[in-house]
Amino acid sequence: MKRSISLCISLVIYFSLTALSEANPDLHEFIQKAEEKRLYEDRQWQILLHYKPVRSGYTSLIDDPDFFLSPVGKEDPKAELEATLRAFFESDRSGDGHPRCRFVARFEWLKEKLGMDASLFPDVACNEWENILRTVQPRSAVLVFPAAFMNNPASMFGHTLLRIDGSYESKLLSFAANYAADPGTMGILYPIKGIFGFYKGYFNLFPYYDRIKMYNDTEQRDMWEYKLNLTEDEVRRMFLHLWELKGIYSYYYFFDENCSYNLMFLLEAARPSIHLTDKFGAWVVPVDTIRTVEESGIVEGIEFRPAKATRIRYISSLLDDKNKKKALSIAEKRLNPSELSDIPKEDKVKMLDLATEIIQYKYFKGTLSKDEYQTLFLAALKERSQLGNSDDTYKIPVPTPPEKGHLSNRLGLGIGIMDGRLFQDISIRPAYHSLIDPDDGYLEGSQIVFANTRIRYITDGRIRLERFDFIDIASVTPRDRFFKPLSFKIKTGFMQQMNPYRDENLIYYFEPGIGVAFGNKHMGVYFIMAEASLDISGDYSDNYALGGGLWVGMTKKITDFWKINLSAETLPHMLGEEFQENRASAVQTFRLNQNNSLNLSISWEEIFHDNRTELELNWNYYF
C-alpha cells in the first residue's frame, strides 16, 4: 500500500515537472544534449545510480524509491537522468530537501558534462550539506579492515569500512563510512533475514575514534589501514556520492550485497576507471575486496593498529612472571598501585601500563562497575604519571596482513591408502580457512568452512562422495591470565562412516561442541571440548544415533612453514543405534607458498568394533 501511494506521488511530481520543462527552454536544451551524448549510458552515471546490467537492460541495486527521481528510475537510466535534470531546475522550494542539495554528485557531474552554467541555479541553501562538508573536509581516504572476530557470525570474515581523512593531522578526527544492516528487533530469524535480504542496509558515517573504540578496544580486533592513493578531487567526488546515499536503504544480503561489497561503489565513484563491483560473484568475502582493491592499483601503504588485547599480550610478554602477576593484581584490586616499591623504574612503567590496559578491558567486559573503574583507573594513572617519561612506545610486531593469506577457495588433490587399498581424492571448498591450512594472515585457531566437498576414487573401482560438509566452524582460542575465551565448534553435513554391517555408507551428522584451550605459540595450543553427535542413517535402529563425548587436540607451529595438528575423539552413541566411535589423527601441514600447501595425514578410527587406518597426502591449491 505504502508503495502504491509513493508511486502515485512520484507520478504526480513527475508529470508536473514534465509540464515545467516545457516552460523552461534551458532545461529542454540540456535534456536534448544529454540524450545526444547518451549520458545515461556513461560509466559515471551507472556508478552513481548503482546500475547493473540484466537481461532486459539495467537495474539498480538500490531498493529505496527515495533514491530515484523517476518512478521508473530503478530500471531506466535514461528516464532517471531526465527526471534528475528536471528536478535540478525546480524553483518552487529550497533547503536541504531540494534535489540539488541531496544529489550533489549527480549535480556536479551533469553540470560539467552538459556545460551548465552556475548562474542558472539560484542558491537553495543546502545548509546540512555545507555543514557536513565543512566538518569532514574530505582530502584522502583509507580502507580499513577490522580483523575477524569469531564470537559473532556477522564478524567471522572481518569487516571493511572507509576512513575519510580531512585537514587534521590526527586520524582520530577523521570519519569512517560504513554500510550496515539495521536489524531492528533482533530475533531468532536474524540469520535468515540477514542472508535473504530482509534487512535494510544503510550507509553511515561515524567519528573514527568511535570505530576504534568499538573494534579495537571492545571487540579486541586488530585493524589494518590501507592508505589509498586517491587524489583530493577523487575523495571529494566519493564523499559527494556518499552524501547522496545518506538515509537511503538497499536490502542487505550477507553473502553478496554486504558491507564490503557496497563500499566498492564509493571507490568507483572516486575513480570510475577502476572496476570493482563487477568483479564479484555469488559471495563477497571482505578480505577479497581488499585484494581486488589492491589489484586496481590504488593502495599505497598499510598500517597496523593493534587491538587492546594484542597490546595487553605484548606488554605482558616484556615482563617476568612475578611482575605479570603483580600487574594483574592491581587490575583485580588486590594490590595498590602505590605499593610497587623496589621495582626498577622501567619494569614499573610496563606494569602500570599493563594494569591500566587491563582495567580498561575489564570495564568494557562489565567485570568492573563504573565507580570501581574510575577509582582504579585514576589510581594507576596517578602512579604512572609520577614516573615521568619512558621509552614506552611499544613496538608491537606486525603479523602477516590478511590479504597476504591464502586465497579463499581451495582445491585439493590427494592420494592415499585405506585398508590396504590405494585411493585418490579430489576436494573443493569455496570458503574459507581450516585448522590444517597455513595460518598466515588468518585468525589463529579459527576454522570457517562452507560447502566442503570431497570425492574419492578407490582402486577397486568405487567412486563415492566421501564427504560434504555444509559448515565446519571452530574456534580454538587459548585462555591465559588475562583472557578467558571459550572454544567451540559446530559442524554438519554428510560423511562416509562404517555401519553395523561392516560396510561404509553416507550418513548425515550434526556435531556441536564447546570447551577450553590453553597454551601459546611456543609450547603449542591444547584444547578439550565436550561434544554432542547426532548421526542419521537408514542403516541405524530407528534411523538415528545420538551420543556425546570428548574431543581433545593440539596444534603447534614447528617452523615458519611446518605445522602439526593432533586430535583424538571418543564418541559413544547411546540412543537409537548404540555404538562406540573413536578417532585419532595426526596432520602435518607444509606451507609451500601463499597459495599452495601440503597435508600429510594419518588417521585411525574404530566404529562398531571395526577399526582401520588411513594415510593420505593432499596437495591444496588456493584460488
Place this chain on the structure above:
Amino acid sequence: MKRLILVIIAVSAMSFMWASPGLAVENYGSAGCGLGSLIFGDQPGGIQVIAATTNASTYSQLFGITSGTSNCDKQPKSYSHTRLNEFVVANMDNLAKDIAMGQGESLETVAELMGISAEEKPMMFAKLQKNFLNIFTSEKVEAAEVIDNITTLMNNG
C-alpha cells in the same frame, strides 16, 4: 546453479548463526561527561548483551555526528571550540592514559585541537604529565573541567 550453491551455503551458515555464542548490536551514545564513556551507552560488557531495539531508524543511520555527547552538555569555560569538547568527552579515558604516559594519539589530538605547535608539544606533554592530579582532580571529574584545567596549566607559563 548459483541459486543452488547459495541455498546450500545459506543452510550451512544459518545453522552456525543460530548456534553462535554471542550476537552484538550496536548501541551508540556515551554515558555522561566523566571517565568511562563507552559506545555502548551505559552498558559495559556490550558484546554479550543482545540489545533489542524496536526503533528501526536507530544507530545504523547516524551520519556525520561528531558528538557522542547525547547526555553531556557542559561546556568548558576556556574553550568554545565544540570539536575539542566533543573529543574530550568521548575520549577522556584514553586522554588520561596518554597524559599519564606523557605521549599518545589522544593527547596529540587534543594538542592539535588546541592549536599547540609542534615545537611546544614536548613541553606541554611533560607539563601535563607532571600535573596529572591537577587535571584529573577527582574520580568524578568531567570533560569541561579537564579542558579548563589544561588551559590553566598552559597559561601559567
